[in-house]
Amino acid sequence: ETGVTQTPRHLVMGMTNKKSLKCEQHLGHNAMYWYKQSAKKPLELMFVYSLEERVENNSVPSRFSPECPNSSHLFLHLHTLQPEDSALYLCASSQGWRGNGDDEQFFGPGTRLTVL
Amino acid sequence: LAKTTQPISMDSYEGQEVNITCSHNNIATNDYITWYQQFPSQGPRFIIQGYKTKVTNEVASLFIPADRKSSTLSLPRVSLSDTAVYYCLVGNTGGGNKLTFGTGTQLKVEL
Numbered sequence: 001e002t003g004v005t006q007t008p009r010h011l012v013m014g015m016t017n018k019k020s021l022k023c024e025q026h027l028g029h030n031a032m033y034w035y036k037q038s039a040k041k042p043l044e045l046m047f048v049y050s051l052e053e054r055v056e057n058n059s060v061p062s063r064f065s066p067e068c069p070n071s072s073h074l075f076l077h078l079h080t081l082q083p084e085d086s087a088l089y090l091c092a093s094s095q096g097w098r099g100n101g102d103d104e105q106f107f108g109p110g111t112r113l114t115v116l
Numbered sequence: 117l118a119k120t121t122q123p124i125s126m127d128s129y130e131g132q133e134v135n136i137t138c139s140h141n142n143i144a145t146n147d148y149i150t151w152y153q154q155f156p157s158q159g160p161r162f163i164i165q166g167y168k169t170k171v172t173n174e175v176a177s178l179f180i181p182a183d184r185k186s187s188t189l190s191l192p193r194v195s196l197s198d199t200a201v202y203y204c205l206v207g208n209t210g211g212g213n214k215l216t217f218g219t220g221t222q223l224k225v226e227l
Contacts, residue, residue, distance in 0.1 A: 104165065107158075107160050110159055
């Protein structure tokens with residue numbers, strides 16, 4: 001256990017559905033991240049939150065909407081997704097507040113998303 | 117933006133030393149180099165981090181030459197349980213948008 005939990009672990013949704021992914025860290029960290037991992041592709045950084053404020057949005061389509069209500073929780077709201085959005089979505093946290101990769105990131109187990 | 121390049125796969129046998137090299141020709145002055153390990157259906161796990169020269173911890177060593185355009189992760193005496201994907205990450209103090217993971221190296225360890 002890394003101290004970062006993600007729910008659900010698996011999700012199947014249609015293109016017209018709205019769903020949310022949840023991440024919770026129990027480590028007292030200050031920065032949280034959303035990554036997308038598609039088959040045979042590098043990990044892609046989607047969003048970074050530091051001290052509950054979004055510090056980076058790597059040109060992610062608006063059908064992905066992050067929310068960070070407090071330093072322990074991070075959500076990824078999904079709506080009108082496309083089949084190519086099917087991937088493993090990973091959440092991570094780090095102690096450092098800069099969210100720049102200097103600090104060790106602790107990853108959750110991921111949510112396997114399938115869009116039909 | 118520091119792009120990283122790694123070998124796609126490597127094979128080894130138990131007890132051998134494995135060296136995985138990552139190229140990052142455009143690394144910036146403030147970039148750190150971090151390596152992660154990932155098993156199937158799990159998130160990546162931190163192995164080691166360095167800025168220059170050599171760093172060693174209980175599981176691995178990281179060698180970074182003076183020009184810092186590459187780095188080598190060294191795993192001593194690998195075992196079957198080291199079979200995983202290894203990622204090189206280059207990031208800097210300038211902000212999260214410059215976090216760049218490599219494509220990863222699939223290491224397969226056999227008896």
